[in-house]
Each structure stands twice: as structure tokens, then as C-alpha cells.
Amino acid sequence: MSTINEERPADALRAHDAAARRDHEETRPLGGIAGWVDDRTGGTKGVSTLMKKVFPDHWSFMLGEIAMYSMIICLLTGVFLTFWFIPSMTQSPYDGSYVPLQGVMVSDAYRSTLDISFDIRGGLLIRQIHHWAALIFVVAVFCHMARVFFTGAFRKPREINWVFGTILSLLACIEGFAGYSLPDDLLSGTGIRAMNGFVQSIPVIGSYMAYFIFGGAFPGELIIPRLYSLHILLVPAALVGLFTAHILLVFLQKHTQYPGPGRTNNNVVGYPFMPVYIAKAGGFFFIVFGVIALISAVVSINPIWGYGPYDPSPITAGSQPDWYMGFADGALRLLPGFLEFVAFGFTFSMNIFPGSILLLPIMWTIIGIYPFVEKWVTGDDREHHLLDRPRNAPARTGIGVAGIVLYSVLFFAAGNDLMAIKLHLSINDITNTLRVLFFIGPPIAYWITKRICLSMQQYDRDKVLHGRETGTIWRHANGEFEEIHAPLTPRERWHLVQQEVQEPFVVTETTDAHGVANPVARKDQWRAKLSHFYFKDRVDPVTPAELEAAHHAHGPALATEPTETEAAETEASEPAIERH
Amino acid sequence: MKALAARRRHPAAIALLILVGLLVTGGAYSFAAPKDANASAAAADTVAQGKTLFLANCASCHGTGAQGTNEGPSLYGVGAAAVDFQMSTGRMPMTSPNVQAPAQQDIKFTSDQIAAIAAFVASLAPGPAVPDQQYTTVIEPGTQENNEAIARGGEIFRVNCAMCHNFAGAGGALTRGKYAPPLQGIDPVHIYEAMVTGPQSMPVFSDTNIKPASKQQLISYLHAIENRPEQGGMTLGNLGPVSEGLFAWTFGIGILIGCAIWLGKKAA
Numbered sequence: 001m002s003t004i005n006e007e008r009p010a011d012a013l014r015a016h017d018a019a020a021r022r023d024h025e026e027t028r029p030l031g032g033i034a035g036w037v038d039d040r041t042g043g044t045k046g047v048s049t050l051m052k053k054v055f056p057d058h059w060s061f062m063l064g065e066i067a068m069y070s071m072i073i074c075l076l077t078g079v080f081l082t083f084w085f086i087p088s089m090t091q092s093p094y095d096g097s098y099v100p101l102q103g104v105m106v107s108d109a110y111r112s113t114l115d116i117s118f119d120i121r122g123g124l125l126i127r128q129i130h131h132w133a134a135l136i137f138v139v140a141v142f143c144h145m146a147r148v149f150f151t152g153a154f155r156k157p158r159e160i161n162w163v164f165g166t167i168l169s170l171l172a173c174i175e176g177f178a179g180y181s182l183p184d185d186l187l188s189g190t191g192i193r194a195m196n197g198f199v200q201s202i203p204v205i206g207s208y209m210a211y212f213i214f215g216g217a218f219p220g221e222l223i224i225p226r227l228y229s230l231h232i233l234l235v236p237a238a239l240v241g242l243f244t245a246h247i248l249l250v251f252l253q254k255h256t257q258y259p260g261p262g263r264t265n266n267n268v269v270g271y272p273f274m275p276v277y278i279a280k281a282g283g284f285f286f287i288v289f290g291v292i293a294l295i296s297a298v299v300s301i302n303p304i305w306g307y308g309p310y311d312p313s314p315i316t317a318g319s320q321p322d323w324y325m326g327f328a329d330g331a332l333r334l335l336p337g338f339l340e341f342v343a344f345g346f347t348f349s350m351n352i353f354p355g356s357i358l359l360l361p362i363m364w365t366i367i368g369i370y371p372f373v374e375k376w377v378t379g380d381d382r383e384h385h386l387l388d389r390p391r392n393a394p395a396r397t398g399i400g401v402a403g404i405v406l407y408s409v410l411f412f413a414a415g416n417d418l419m420a421i422k423l424h425l426s427i428n429d430i431t432n433t434l435r436v437l438f439f440i441g442p443p444i445a446y447w448i449t450k451r452i453c454l455s456m457q458q459y460d461r462d463k464v465l466h467g468r469e470t471g472t473i474w475r476h477a478n479g480e481f482e483e484i485h486a487p488l489t490p491r492e493r494w495h496l497v498q499q500e501v502q503e504p505f506v507v508t509e510t511t512d513a514h515g516v517a518n519p520v521a522r523k524d525q526w527r528a529k530l531s532h533f534y535f536k537d538r539v540d541p542v543t544p545a546e547l548e549a550a551h552h553a554h555g556p557a558l559a560t561e562p563t564e565t566e567a568a569e570t571e572a573s574e575p576a577i578e579r580h
Numbered sequence: 581m582k583a584l585a586a587r588r589r590h591p592a593a594i595a596l597l598i599l600v601g602l603l604v605t606g607g608a609y610s611f612a613a614p615k616d617a618n619a620s621a622a623a624a625d626t627v628a629q630g631k632t633l634f635l636a637n638c639a640s641c642h643g644t645g646a647q648g649t650n651e652g653p654s655l656y657g658v659g660a661a662a663v664d665f666q667m668s669t670g671r672m673p674m675t676s677p678n679v680q681a682p683a684q685q686d687i688k689f690t691s692d693q694i695a696a697i698a699a700f701v702a703s704l705a706p707g708p709a710v711p712d713q714q715y716t717t718v719i720e721p722g723t724q725e726n727n728e729a730i731a732r733g734g735e736i737f738r739v740n741c742a743m744c745h746n747f748a749g750a751g752g753a754l755t756r757g758k759y760a761p762p763l764q765g766i767d768p769v770h771i772y773e774a775m776v777t778g779p780q781s782m783p784v785f786s787d788t789n790i791k792p793a794s795k796q797q798l799i800s801y802l803h804a805i806e807n808r809p810e811q812g813g814m815t816l817g818n819l820g821p822v823s824e825g826l827f828a829w830t831f832g833i834g835i836l837i838g839c840a841i842w843l844g845k846k847a848a
């Protein structure tokens with residue numbers, strides 16, 4: 001009970017304020033804890049918009065969620081590991097419960113990881129969850145990226161988020177590499193050794209850099225503590241921060257959706273965040289956790305006790321990095337040794353440097369700038385909230401597949417030794433084949449993919465014009481056979497005719513009024529060339545006139561396109577529509 | 581041995597060989613005779629039997645005097661250990677020319693026959709003998725001393741063998757289709773013999789290189805890791821990060837995408 005006398009004489013002077021005050025009190029929507037919080041933060045407004053946010057439903061939109069959840073799982077299990085892990089390279093004899101290592105000199109990092117595995121209850125399971133979640137995290141990130149790329153979800157206004165995603169994927173790989181290096185077993189030590197070599201391969205400054213990073217000669221005592229700081233502090237902080245920005249942008253810009261009846265560039269058809277989507281998403285978190293925990297419970301990962309402690313003299317067959325760094329390892333395996341040369345008293349290790357050091361920034365830069373390149377070529381400054389079906393962007397899809405092939409060649413090269421054993425082939429032949437594939441694989445993949453896309457579009461056209469094949473064969477009186485085609489419903493047809501078609505850009509003026517070559521025109525010519533490359537081959541969707549003509553031939557009546565609400569009604573139970 | 585092989589066609593070689601042979605057999609005889617004349621007679625029998633077997637099965641490639649041909653190397657000085665290893669693991673007689681003679685399951689020779697051929701080959705020039713039990717009995721874990729011996733064997737294994745045979749003895753690739761085979765389920769005697777004879781691309785680990793007692797520790801380590809329960813679960817062949825990555829890309833993401841599709845199909 002307040003003891004303040006609220007009746008102040010001065011109130012009489014402000015009598016006209018009373019109504020406003022009453023209004024405010026009456027509209028306060030919440031009681032209880034929510035009300036208490038709202039009174040102090042005013043958060044209800046934001047939260048309620050958030051709750052009403054609409055999300056479209058499609059399995060491919062959940063790839064990002066898989067990535068998010070496995071990252072969260074890494075964070076949680078990682079905290080558990082920090083309780084016991086000792087990031088130190090101080091040596092002492094092992095006396096834990098793993099017999100085949102007893103009495104061997106090991107570092108604290110290695111010993112503590114062995115202890116986590118053998119002497120701490122649940123430790124091995126958590127370690128395996130941590131590592132499996134890490135692998136699956138990066139797999140999911142790459143799949144998510146591929147989904148965004150092939151559907152054109154990176155177009156305006158989402159270019160920034162594409163760049164964020166690119167950096168996130170790079171950070172994820174770095175985070176994984178740092179973690180992989182921590183336990184100080186033979187494999188991770190070999191990885192650090194390789195990194196030391198990579199840094200040294202940087203022309204001129206390499207050896208200084210290596211000394212700087214390792215705090216002296218390899219291996220020293222500093223690298224694991226340093227990687228530990230990166231692994232548990234710097235990179236996770238950057239990951240979480242950037243991830244938050246990433247997801248915030250998704251909320252602000254709203255999610256894209258696949259084209260469909262009633263779905264336009266100006267709305268989102270789906271389910272509200274609260275209560276439907278959050279239930280689905282929350283449930284999915286537990287599914288992801290469950291699956292990863294199950295895998296970790298039955299499948300071993302990184303059995304560090306088998307590798308033994310790191311020691312610079314041994315090495316094991318099958319020394320590879322975790323998969324997300326495999327492509328760089330593969331590049332090293334493909335680079336021929338004769339590329340190394342000496343000039344001006346320096347050794348230029350061009351058999352190592354391009355694959356180990358240059359490749360990463362080059363690859364991620366290309367990924368990062370792609371949206372801007374495409375935008376420059378198309379000259380398209382509109383916002384896009386409807387996704388492309390990959391077949392309707394044949395050149396982009398082709399480029400994507402070519403990129404994947406290029407990456408895969410490098411990726412498989414990292415496993416050339418295992419392919420040699422398992423397939424009974426010569427490792428030299430495999431390496432040479434992959435070297436050739438590195439150059440010819442991507443163009444071939446581009447060409448084939450583009451052809452497939454175009455023929456799928458052609459098929460769509462035929463389907464719209466002539467209907468769906470029913471498998472029913474009619475025999476006419478004159479003995480002629482004919483397959484009956486059923487006309488498409490307007491709903492079905494909508495998917496097949498909704499796309500836009502772009503024509504190649506043509507340069508009209510190459511010189512200015514005075515006949516002087518125009519520098520802008522030179523740029524335009526480049527643009528025209530690229531635009532030609534993108535849009536020269538195309539299949540136009542069926543126009544209403546064509547459809548009309550076809551129907552005259554076939555008979556059935558034309559149905560009209562469903563309206564937004566009609567379409568929404570046919571969606572599952574109670575969808576929501578949000579407008580931009 | 582190389583110098584010997586190169587000069588074996590020299591006219592003096594035969595005379596020299598006979599001289600050496602006489603000296604060696606004479607020396608050996610004078611050494612063995614006082615003890616047990618029967619034993620040496622039996623040994624001579626074995627060598628003779630071995631020679632017959634050798635001429636029938638091996639001479640086509642290794643030459644009638646085991647001096648080597650274009651099809652197979654000279655066997656001078658490879659010792660009984662090499663023959664025992666090559667034949668008991670089914671590598672010899674080699675069935676068809678290949679980058680590497682593969683180990684085979686069914687062995688067409690009895691252990692007596694193998695011992696006979698081994699004795700014959702050993703009689704040609706001195707070489708490593710089939711190791712005796714002392715160093716091929718496996719040290720079992722239990723006492724601290726034994727545990728540390730096994731762990732020591734692990735260190736020797738990682739330093740000398742893991743680069744070809746992989747950390748868990750799962751095998752690895754060498755150049756041009758050659759490979760280091762997996763080391764699971766190999767008889768301790770054969771592991772020992774492989775070390776002292778260095779079959780094909782494998783280097784020889786002589787007794788000065790790795791002492792017999794260390795070889796025994798190494799063998800015990802291989803035995804110990806083979807007989808340990810798999811704490812972590814299925815090992816995916818112990819092939820390292822490649823098989824793990826493959827698993828993540830197939831089963832891992834596959835199951836999760838399956839769940840996503842299922843959830844996406846569910847009406848809200």
C-alpha cells in the first residue's frame with residue numbers, strides 16, 4: 001500500500017490531462033509478470049509484432065535451422081568440455097585408465113581430453129556430441145548456402161545477409177579447425193604442423209609469421225593455449241554475434257517464399273511465429289539434438305586415444321583435416337611439386353601457398369560477391385521476395401553446380417589415399433584424373449546443368465499446353481492410339497507459368513556524340529557479354545494467348561487464377577498472411 | 581646381396597659358390613655333428629625335400645637355384661623368416677603378376693612343407709630365422725609393468741609403422757596402387773617376420789633398429805588395441821576424418837533432412 005498522497009493541489013491545474021492518463025491505464029494490455037516486464041521495458045509492442053511474424057513452411061527453409069541448432073548444441077557441450085579441458089602443453093606421464101598409453105609422456109591438453117573420454121562420467125558422449133554437432137553444423141551451413149543460392153534468395157534486399165552468411169561459414173570452418181587442434185593428439189598435432197608449414201609458405205614474410213603465431217619455433221608451448229582462446233572466446237563470440245545479426249535481418253526482411261498461387265512479392269503466406277512456428281521450430285531443436293545424440297552414442301568420432309599423443313616424429317596414414325578443411329588439403333595434394341622456385345634469395349613455395357593460404361580468401365570472396373555480380377549483370381534493382389525455381393535460372397544454377405563440382409574435386413582429392421585403397425586404384429592415377437577434372441569438370445557441369453534446366457522448362461511448357469499425361473491410352477475407331485492428357489488445374493499451372501524471363505542486355509551506343517569511345521560503354525559491353533552468357537538461352541513460359549490456342553486444339557475451358565485468399569484457404573488449416 | 585647377384589653370372593661365381601657352400605656346410609656339419617648326427621641327417625632331408633618343393637613351385641619365378649629371374653627376385657639371404665612369412669600369409673607362390681602379392685586366405689602348403697622350403701632357402705645364404713616363441717608371445721595387460729610395456733610398444737608402432745599402416749593398423753595407400761595392408765588378426769609370428777624381412781615396399785626393421793624385446797612390445801600393443809572394447813561406438817573403419825565427414829554428409833544430414841521434410845509436411 002503506497003503511503004504517498006496522490007492528491008496534490010497542483011493537480012487541479014492539470015485537470016485536462018486526466019483523460020489521457022485514464023486512457024493509458026486502460027490500454028495497458030498485460031497483467032502478471034508480462035505486465036511487470038512491459039512496464040519497465042516497453043517490450044510488448046516489439047514482442048507482439050515478433051510473435052505475429054509469419055513464416056512460410058518448407059523443408060529447405062529448415063536447413064538453416066539445423067545449422068543454428070547444431071551450433072547451439074556445440075556451444076552447450078563446449079561449455080561442459082571447458083570444465084575439464086586443460087589447454088596446456090606441459091608434459092607428464094599418463095596414468096589414467098586407458099591401458100595402452102600408461103606411462104607415456106603426454107601433454108596436459110591430451111591427458112585432460114583422455115580423462116574426459118575415460119574418467120569423467122558422460123564425458124566421452126559429450127565429446128562425441130560436440131564433435132559430431134560440429135561436423136553437422138558445417139554440413140548444414142553449406143546445404144543452407146546452396147539452398148539460398150539456387151533459389152536466388154540472395155537478391156535484393158538480402159545481399160547483406162548473404163555476406164553475413166558467407167562470413168559465418170568461414171568462421172564455422174575456422175572454429176572447427178581450432179577445436180580440432182586442441183586435444184594435442186597425433187592427428188591434431190599433424191594439423192598444427194601442417195598449418196605451421198602453410199604459414200611458412202607465405203612468400204617472404206612466412207617464416208616470421210610462423211614464429212609470431214607459435215611464439216617461437218614449432219611446436220613450442222603456446223599454440224594450444226592460443227588456439228583455445230580463439231576456439232572458446234573470440235570465434236564463438238563472433239559467430240554468435242554475426243548469427244544474431246543474420247537472424248535479425250531475416251525477421252526484419254521477412255522470409256522469402258516459393259512461388260505459388262496467392263503468394264506474391266508483397267506478402268508472406270505461412271504460419272505465425274507464435275504459437276505455430278515456435279512449436280514446430282522448438283520441436284525441431286529437440287529432433288536435431290536427439291539425432292545428433294543418437295549418432296554420438298553409437299558412432300565413434302576422433303578416437304584420440306588411438307592416435308596417441310602428438311610427437312613431431314610419427315605421422316599416421318589417413319592424416320586428414322575434418323571435412324570442411326578437406327578442400328584445402330585436396331588442393332595441396334593436387335598442386336604439382338615443380339611449382340616451387342627460388343628468386344631473390346627467397347623460396348616461393350607455389351606448390352603449397354596457393355592451396356593452403358590463398359584458396360580460402362579467394363573462395364569466400366567469390367561466394368561473397370556473387371549477388372553483386374549477378375545484380376550488375378541483370379541490372380535488376382527491384383526487391384525479390386519470391387524465390388526462383390532453380391530450373392528457371394539456368395545460368396545461375398549451372399554456375400552453382402560448376403562451383404560445387406570444383407569444390408568436390410578438391411574435396412575428394414583430400415581422400416585420394418583412401419579412394420586408392422578402397423577402390424583398388426593407383427593413387428597417382430587418381431591424383432592425375434582429379435587434376436584434369438579440376439579444369440574440365442566445372443565447364444562440363446555448367447553445360448550439362450544448363451541443358452537439363454532448359455529441358456525441364458521445356459517440359460513445363462509442354463505440360464501447361466497439353467496437360468498432364470494420364471497413362472490412359474485410347475484407341476480410336478480408325479485404330480490410332482492416343483494417350484489422354486488431363487488438363488492441369490489452375491493451381492498446378494500457376495507454378496509452371498509464374499516466372500519472369502530476362503532477355504540479354506544489348507549495348508546500343510558505344511561512342512558518345514563526338515564519336516569518342518565511351519568508357520561507360522566499355523563497361524556496358526562487358527555487361528552485355530555477361531548478360532548474353534546468362535540469358536542467351538531461355539525458354540519463355542506459356543502466355544495466355546498460347547494457352548488459349550492450345551485449348552482450342554484440346555477443348556477444355558480456361559480456368560482463372562486463384563486469388564490470394566482462395567489460395568490461402570486451400571493451404572493447410574489456418575495460414576497467416578503478412579504484407580510487406 | 582646386390583653385388584653378389586650382379587656377379588652371379590661370372591664364370592668364377594660357381595666355383596666360389598661351391599667353395600662357400602662347402603665351407604658353410606662343412607662348418608655347420610662340424611658344429612652340429614658331435615651333438616646329434618640324426619638331427620643333421622633329418623635337417624639335410626628337410627632341405628632336400630624343400631629343394632624339391634621349391635623346384636616345383638617357386639623356381640619358375642625365382643630360378644632353380646633361387647638366384648632370381650625376371651619374374652622374381654633372388655632369395656639369397658632373405659632367410660627362413662621371409663619364406664615362412666610369404667608362404668604362411670598366402671603371398672607366395674604368387675599366382676599372377678601384380679603390383680603387390682596380396683595376402684590370401686587359403687594356404688596350399690602344410691606348415692611342414694613351408695618349413696622345408698624355408699630350410700632350403702636358409703641353407704643357401706644366412707638370413708633371419710623364424711623367430712622363437714620368446715619374442716612372439718603377447719604380453720597381456722594387467723600389471724603396471726605389462727601395461728607400460730604395451731604402451732611403449734604403441735610408441736614404437738606410431739613412430740615406425742603408423743605412417744604406412746595407419747594409427748589403428750587399418751592400412752594405408754602407397755604409390756602406384758601399392759598399399760600397406762591392415763594389421764588386424766595377423767599372427768604375432770608373421771608380424772615379427774614382416775619386421776625382420778621387410779616384404780615388398782616395407783622397410784626392414786632389423787634387431788639393431790628395433791630390439792627383439794621392443795618388437796614383442798609392439799606386437800603386444802597391436803594385440804591390445806585389437807582386443808579392446810570400442811569405447812566410442814562403431815569405428816567407421818578407423819580411417820580418420822574422411823570416413824567421419826562422409827558419415828556426416830550422408831547419415832547425419834540425411835536423417836536430419838528426412839526429419840525436416842516430415843515436419844514440413846505436417847499440417848500445423
Ligand code: HEM
Pocket residue numbers: 071074075076077078079081082085113116127128130131134135137172175176177178179180181182183231232236239301302322
Ligand atoms: C560453434 C561451433 C563449434 C565448433 C564447430 C567446434 C568444434 C570443435 C571440434 C571439432 C573439436 C575437437 C573435438 C574432439 O576432438 O573431439 C572441439 C573441441 C573443443 N571445443 Fe569446440 N566447437 C565449437 C564451439 C565450442 C564452444 C562454444 C566451446 C566452449 C565454450 C567449445 C569448447 C571446446 C573444447 C574445450 C574442446 C576440447 C576438448 C575436446 O577435444 O574434447 N567449443 N571443438
